[in-house]
Every structure is written in structure tokens, then in C-alpha cells.
Amino acid sequence: MLKRMIRLEVHKALRNKLFYASIIVGCAITIIALIYNVGIYQDAFAMMNIADGNPEYEGFSLFNHWIGGEPFSLGTAIYFFVFPLLVAMPYGWSYCEEKQCGYVKEAVVRSGKKVYFLSKYIAIFLSGGLAMVIPLVFNFLTTAMFIPAVVPSPVYCTSTGVFFNSLMSMLYYSMPFLYVLFYLAIDFVFCGLIACFSYGVTCFVRNRAIAVILPLFFLLALHYSRQFLFTSYDISNREISPMYFLRPVSAWAQASWTVIIVETVVLFVITVFLSMIWERSHEIY
Amino acid sequence: MVQIEINNVTKRIHKNLVLQDVTAVMHEGRIYGLQGVNGSGKTMLMRTIIGLIRPSEGNVSINGKIIGKDIEFPESIGFLLENPAFLGRYSGFDNLNMLAGIRKTATVEQVRDTIRLVGLDPGDKKKYRKYSLGMKQRLGIAAAIMEEPDIVILDEPTNALDESGIYLVKNILLRQKERGALVIISCHDIGILRELSDEIFKLDTGRIIEHICGESDA
Numbered sequence: 113m114l115k116r117m118i119r120l121e122v123h124k125a126l127r128n129k130l131f132y133a134s135i136i137v138g139c140a141i142t143i144i145a146l147i148y149n150v151g152i153y154q155d156a157f158a159m160m161n162i163a164d165g166n167p168e169y170e171g172f173s174l175f176n177h178w179i180g181g182e183p184f185s186l187g188t189a190i191y192f193f194v195f196p197l198l199v200a201m202p203y204g205w206s207y208c209e210e211k212q213c214g215y216v217k218e219a220v221v222r223s224g225k226k227v228y229f230l231s232k233y234i235a236i237f238l239s240g241g242l243a244m245v246i247p248l249v250f251n252f253l254t255t256a257m258f259i260p261a262v263v264p265s266p267v268y269c270t271s272t273g274v275f276f277n278s279l280m281s282m283l284y285y286s287m288p289f290l291y292v293l294f295y296l297a298i299d300f301v302f303c304g305l306i307a308c309f310s311y312g313v314t315c316f317v318r319n320r321a322i323a324v325i326l327p328l329f330f331l332l333a334l335h336y337s338r339q340f341l342f343t344s345y346d347i348s349n350r351e352i353s354p355m356y357f358l359r360p361v362s363a364w365a366q367a368s369w370t371v372i373i374v375e376t377v378v379l380f381v382i383t384v385f386l387s388m389i390w391e392r393s394h395e396i397y
Numbered sequence: 398m399v400q401i402e403i404n405n406v407t408k409r410i411h412k413n414l415v416l417q418d419v420t421a422v423m424h425e426g427r428i429y430g431l432q433g434v435n436g437s438g439k440t441m442l443m444r445t446i447i448g449l450i451r452p453s454e455g456n457v458s459i460n461g462k463i464i465g466k467d468i469e470f471p472e473s474i475g476f477l478l479e480n481p482a483f484l485g486r487y488s489g490f491d492n493l494n495m496l497a498g499i500r501k502t503a504t505v506e507q508v509r510d511t512i513r514l515v516g517l518d519p520g521d522k523k524k525y526r527k528y529s530l531g532m533k534q535r536l537g538i539a540a541a542i543m544e545e546p547d548i549v550i551l552d553e554p555t556n557a558l559d560e561s562g563i564y565l566v567k568n569i570l571l572r573q574k575e576r577g578a579l580v581i582i583s584c585h586d587i588g589i590l591r592e593l594s595d596e597i598f599k600l601d602t603g604r605i606i607e608h609i610c611g612e613s614d615a
Contacts, residue, residue, distance in 0.1 A: 113499070120495055128486070214482025217449060218540065221470045222499040395450040 114231065117223050121235035124206070131202035131239055138191070138198050138247030142179050145187025146251055149177040150258040171268035174261040175288040176361070179251040180295060183273060183363035191247070192355050192363075196328040198247075199240035199303040204310025204327075205320040207232060207387075212318065217396055225392045233308060233387055240307020241300035248296060263288055273361035279368065295360040298372065302358060305379040306331070312386030331355060338364075398460070399425040399547040399579050405455035406445055408603070415441045416452070417603040423581065423596075425547065428574050430594030431583040438603040439583040440479060443550050446581065447476055459548070473502075476550040481537025485526030489536045490519045493543060502544040511543040512536070516565055530557035538566065542573060549573050549580045555589060567593060 125131065153172055175181050179188050210216045220228045264272045266285050274284045284291040306327045314323045335353040350368040351357040354375065357367035401423040408416040416438050423429050431439040444450045446457055448470040462468045483492040490512060497503040503511075509519040515535040528536065534557045541549055551570075555563045570593055573580050584590045590597060599607035 116501065117499055120498055124484075124495075209484070213484065214478070214480060215484055216482075217447075217476075217478065218482055218496055219499065221447060221449070221474060221476070222496060224469050397444070397450070 113223060114227050117227050117231040118234055121231040122238060125203040125235040125239040126242070128202065131243065134198045134201045134243045135246050138195075138243065139250045141187055141191045141194070142247045142251035143187070143254075144190065145179040145182075145185045146254050146258075148185040148187060149179075149182065149255060153177055153259050171265070171271040172259070172262070173264050173272075173288075174252075174256050174259045175264050175284070175292070176272040176274075177259045178255040178292075180248055180292065180360035181272070183359055183361050188359070192359055194328075195244055195303065195355075195358070196306055196331050197324060199243045199307045200310035200324045200327050202243050202307070203236050203239040204307045205314060205323045206236065207311055207391075208314035208318065208320045208323050211314070220396060226388075229388050229392050233311065233383070236307050236311045237304035240310075241304035243307070244303035245296050245300045248299065252292065261288070275362075275366075278362055278366050292360065295358075299358050302354060302372075302376060302379070305376065305383060306354075308383035308387065309379060312383045315386050315391040400460055401446060401548070401579060402458045402461075403442075403446070403455075404458070406442075406452040406457060407454040408441060408445060408450065409453040415603050416445065418455070419600075419603070419605055420455075421598060421605065421608075423579055425579045426574060426577045427595040428570060428580040428582065428593050430590040430597040431581065431600060432587065432590055432597050433583075433600035436602075437600040439600055440552050441603070442600070443476070443478060443552055443581065443583070446548075447471065447474060447478070447550060471548055473544070473547040474550065475541035475544060475546040475548070476552075477534075477537040477541045477554060478550070478552045481533045481540070483525045483533075483536065483540075485524060487525060488522050489517060489525055489528065489532070489539075490521070492525055493536070493540055496540060497543060500544065508543055511539045514542075514569070515539045516562070531559060531562055534558055535562065535565075538569065542569060545576065545578075547578060549578050551580070551582045553583060553585065555584060555586060563589070 156172060179191060182188060207216070210219070216228070264274070264285055269275050272284070274281050278284070280291055280294060283294065309327045309330065310323050313326045317323055331354055335355050338353055341352065350371050351362065351365040352371050352375075356363045356365075357372060403419055403421045406416055406419045407414065419442060431442065433439050441450070445452055448464040451465050456463045456466070458464065459468070459471045464471065483489070487495070490508065493508050493512065494505060497508050512519040515538050517532060517535055517539070525533070525536070534554070538551065538554055541551060554566050558566065567589070570580055570582065582590070582593065595610065597609045598605050599609065
């Protein structure tokens with residue numbers, strides 16, 4: 113029963129227009145970053161050829177020119193700002209719709225509440241994670257068509273943005289593909305949970321648009337709370353905003369495992385409580 | 398053998414008593430009618446039997462298994478409560494096929510046959526949100542009966558239906574009774590209710606005020 117229900121929910125989550133729209137918008141934003149990065153790579157390389165000097169191959173690599181490898185282009189700024197919308201848009205609102213139209217009654221009586229809420233949680237998690245990661249992978253692959261995947265050298269750490277105290281910096285300078293995979297996994301999990309946060313919100317709100325927008329406001333609150341939290345020296349070393357620490361290179365402070373794990377666990381506990389415990393204990397009208 | 402026992406069920410929502418000490422026993426192969434004005438507790442009683450809401454006092458049991466204690470929901474039940482409840486972005490067939498896929502108790506062919514039985518076209522690609530009220534109602538009835546459940550609960554099944562639709566519903570209900578299902582219906586048309594029901598429970602302000610035998614029992 114659980115397998116069948118998960119398959120059904122995943123089918124509904126991944127084969128709907130809003131999932132496709134989210135992927136298309138995400139990929140379109142990453143193309144802005146692609147155009148910029150390929151442009152500066154070609155300009156810089158042309159300049160070096162003219163000067164007939166050190167080409168600095170290791171300073172110009174795929175790993176610091178894809179959307180996750182640089183923190184300054186417009187495409188990167190937009191993508192890592194709107195991603196909470198992109199991950200909640202595919203299916204985070206679905207429970208709201210099913211509750212409103214009464215479909216939840218039909219499904220729950222056939223499957224049981226536990227199976228229904230669990231399968232919905234899994235489907236929303238997957239849709240959110242994929243909506244984040246697919247445009248990033250798309251950008252990585254398209255950038256790789258123009259810029260060689262040279263293993264970066266720590267000598268050029270000012271070009272790469274990954275310093276000795278950065279998260280997984282050893283991995284970045286030794287096995288950069290693995291570093292990218294690790295970051296994609298972190299982004300997948302965290303964004304899956306953000307989509308589930310939207311699902312949790314639908315336990316209280318009746319408006320689908322609010323359910324999709326609220327995770328963005330939640331992350332913005334966390335993002336701007338850095339302004340006053342950074343007055344503490346202990347915190348100033350660590351990036352607490354997901355809008356920054358989900359980027360594989362630091363835009364501000366360094367990402368830390370402690371912050372990532374704590375925020376992931378808090379998000380997991382909140383979303384599981386709201387969707388699997390709180391809502392499950394309620395009657396269905 | 399299916400038997401529903403409603404034992405002294407009382408339901409309080411905030412301070413309102415929507416069901417008061419309701420007691421009834423229902424058996425398979427019979428049609429039970431719920432009669433009453435709006436707000437008399439018909440739909441709330443149906444929700445309680447389905448297991449969607451929990452009684453504040455008393456209990457409902459199916460074959461001796463108490464809902465909410467021994468079982469979460471009745472094991473074999475089909476229902477149409479108030480308005481048909483489907484996803485607007487899918488066709489009628491897709492909606493029913495997805496629901497049938499949860500328990501796998503109805504095959505794709507059975508789903509198609511049931512849609513045909515209620516007078517709709519299973520090949521119709523039209524999205525559910527574009528259906529007329531009558532078509533939605535027919536699809537709701539199809540969802541309730543497609544898995545041939547032991548218990549069929551239909552709340553106002555003739556709503557939005559034309560004469561041919563009402564005739565169809567009557568036939569469907571009698572067919573459900575013939576195959577041994579326990580059927581519970583509510584209807585504002587007392588004539589239809591009396592024509593179809595073996596027993597009628599008349600409700601008022603959440604209480605059963607009268608228990609009468611219908612014409613079909615005579």
C-alpha cells in the first residue's frame with residue numbers, strides 16, 4: 113500500500129505543469145549565469161593570449177565558473193534568492209488543494225492517514241529537491257561545454273572563493289567533482305525540506321499562493337537576522353543563511369557543518385511534526 | 398456479513414451538539430435512508446461511520462471492530478459526501494484510476510465499466526474542472542461503487558441530476574443492494590428515499606426521532 117501510494121504521489125508531483133514550469137524558470141535563470149561566466153572566461157583567456165603570459169589554467173576552471181562556483185553574477189544572485197519559490201512551487205501546495213476540494217477524504221479512507229501523509233511528504237520532498245538540483249546540474253553541464261574542468265589549485269584561492277577554512281576545501285582542491293556532488297546532495301536535502309515546510313504551512317492556510325511564498329519569507333527573515341546576529345563574534349565565523357550556505361562557494365561568511373546540520377534537523381522536525389503528527393491527529397471534514 | 402453498529406454516538410463541535418446519543422444497527426443487503434432537514438446531522442453521522450470524524454462519546458463498529466480503536470477506517474467502503482471530490486487538472490478516468498490504484502481492488506477495466514455505468518465516457522479527455530455539475534455527481538457515484546465495497550454511503554446522490562440521472566442512481570442503488578452491499582443514503586426527496594430504503598432513520602437536531610420501514614420493505 114505505501115509503495116503504491118508513494119508511486120502515485122510522486123507521479124502527481126513530478127508530472128504536473130508547475131513542476132515543469134519551476135524547472136524551466138530555474139534553467140532560464142542559470143542561463144543568465146552561463147552567458148556571463150562563459151563571457152568573462154573567454155575575455156580573460158583572450159587577454160592572456162594577447163599578453164603571451166601565464167595562462168593560469170588552474171585559475172579558470174569549470175568549478176569556479178558554473179553557477180555554484182561563483183558568488184557574484186546576476187544569475188547566481190537571482191537563483192539563490194528565488195530558489196525557495198522554485199522548490200515550493202512544484203508540489204508544496206498540493207495538500208492545500210486536496211483539502212479544499214475534498215480529495216483528501218477519498219485518498220485517506222483508501223490508504224489510511226499515516227500512508228497518505230507519509231507518501232505526500234516524500235513526494236513533496238523529492239519534487240523540492242529535484243526542482244533545486246536539476247537547474248544546477250543543467251548549468252554545470254552547459255558550462256562544461258565551454259570551460260574545461262581543470263582541477264583548481266589552492267594557489268588561486270582568491271579566484272575560486274574556496275579558502276583554507278571553507279567547508280570541504282580539501283575535497284574541492286583534490287576531487288572537485290565529488291565536492292560538487294556533495295553540495296548538490298546538501299542542496300537537494302535542504303530544498304526538499306523547504307518544500308515540505310510549504311506542505312506544513314498548508315495545514316494552517318487555505319491559500320495556495322501563501323503556502324508557496326511563506327518559505328521565501330521564512331528564509332529572508334533568517335537571512336536578514338544575520339545583520340544583528342553577526343555582532344556576536346562566535347556567529348560571525350559561520351554562515352547561517354541558507355541563501356548563502358547552499359552555494360558551493362561562500363558569498364559572505366564560511367558555511368559550517370554545525371549550522372547546516374542544525375538547520376536541517378530543525379526544519380525536518382518542524383515539517384514532520386506539522387504534516388505527520390499535527391495534521392494526522394485532526395479530523396477531516 | 399457486514400454489520401454496522403452505532404452505539405450511543407454523541408458529537409460535540411465546540412459547544413454545539415451535532416449528534417446526540419445516536420444508536421442504530423444496520424445490516425448488509427439493505428438500503429438505509431437518512432431523512433432530515435439541513436443541519437439535522439445526516440452528513441455528520443455519515444462522516445462518523447466512515448471514520449473521518451471521531452465521536453465525542455459512544456462508538457461506531459463494523460463487524461465488531463470499533464472505528465478509531467480497532468480500525469482507522471472501514472476496510473471496504475465507498476462514499477460520496479456532499480460534493481464530489483476530485484482533482485481538477487485530471488480527467489474523470491484519471492481521477493478514478495488513481496484512487497483505484499491505492500488499494501488495487503478495482504482493475505482499469507472495472508474503472509472504465511463503472512464510468513460507463515454512470516453514463517460517462519471513460520475515454521473523455523476533458524479535465525474534471527470542466528465537467529458540468531451533473532457529470533461531477535455521476536463521477537462521484539462511480540468512485541463510490543467502482544471497487545464494489547461492502548458499505549456504500551451516498552449523501553444526496555440525486556443532487557444536480559436530471560431525470561435520467563435519477564433513474565440511473567435508483568438502478569445503481571438497487572444493484573448494490575442485490576450484490577449484498579450495505580447502502581446508506583440521504584436525500585431531500587422523501588419519495589425517492591421511501592421508494593428505495595428498507596429502513597429510514599429520521600433525524601432532527603442530531604437525534605434519531607423516528608425509525609420507519611420504507612415501501613421497498615413492504
